[in-house]
Amino acid sequence: MKSYLAAAIQMTSTPELENNLAEAEDLVELAVHRGAALVTLPENFPFLGKEEDKVAQAEAIATRSEKFLKTMAQRFQITILGGGFPVPVDSTKVSNTALLIDPSGTELARYQKVHLFDVNLPDGNTYRES
Template sequence: MAVRDFLAAAVQLTSTSDPEANFSAAEEQIDLAARRGAELIGLPENFAFIGEPEQRLAIAPALADQASQFLITMARRYQVVILGGGFPVPVGDGAHTWQRAQLVGRDGQILASYDKIHLFDVDLPDGSSYRESSSFTPGSTLPPVVDVPGLCRVGVSICYDVRFPELYRHLVGAGAELLMIPAAFTAFTGKDHWQVLLQARAIENTAYVLAPAQTGSDGGRRFSHGHSMVIDPWGTVLADAGVSQGAAVAPVDLDHLARIRSQMPCLQHRRTTVF
């Protein structure tokens, strides 16, 4: 039986093209979050590597194993449930990787893996262009919902997914109580869209949102928005990590979730299926 409340942490990092430095920075924040009592910890997208596609493709075979083993080691060492929000996994063609999120239980068991299905191919008004599809392959299956022993039912997603509300309807329809949205949101789009999208996903699905994020510059041309957040099912921002490395830590209260779903039962009022 799940506890009725627990602390969750959305870790905020400034990852670079140096995986070992990234793992060290991530462990520092995991350690701090665990000391504060967090039992569920999310790491952002690209927690293990941010850099040029050529380097990512070259190191992906080794990095995929290293990142997964890192998550297993951290979960066991700190006795927490950890989501690694996205790391490259080779497709096999030498030119593309999947972007994989992995949820790991306290005992080091991999509870779920999800390969990002929505790829960010966008030309922004500030002149920045992003073509994830040039070196990433989209996943072929919808993200999972995991009944995490002792905590709650967790739905997994990654970054650009947040702009596709139907994906979160799927997750909530499959029983999700908490939506994890690890990201490396650009500074340009993040200033206007990040928080409002996260609050919308929380409100329309009456679910908690845990959104770990990248912040600052990776040393290249990319600047990330930061503002890792924990948001409750009413849309209230419970914690915001700002723009520095650190973590947003807040309680997830399943009794609070049940009250909001009872007071605002919009999930029971959906009629689109009858048309």
């Protein structure tokens, strides 16, 4: 079996989609320059903010995230996994979706999170996946 280097990127996402994608791009490039052939981005890599903002911006987040992942895969000739990001289900719900993209920019797999949870965090943030 052929071996390869995988990179698991960590980042602190914010409610600023374009800033998050710019940071992710820098980190993907760094991983590739260090030899990674498979790069994984964390859950919520393109957006982490208030639930109502996530739902309101879900279409833009989903569209930009898919394009970003395909662009990164093709540009750097890597396989890339985009951890969960919101994809609209209807006007009030989103699906936490992860995509696996090959070096040609083709979608290999799409996973929609099925084990959903709700939580109220001590810092005041609330997450309602269910």
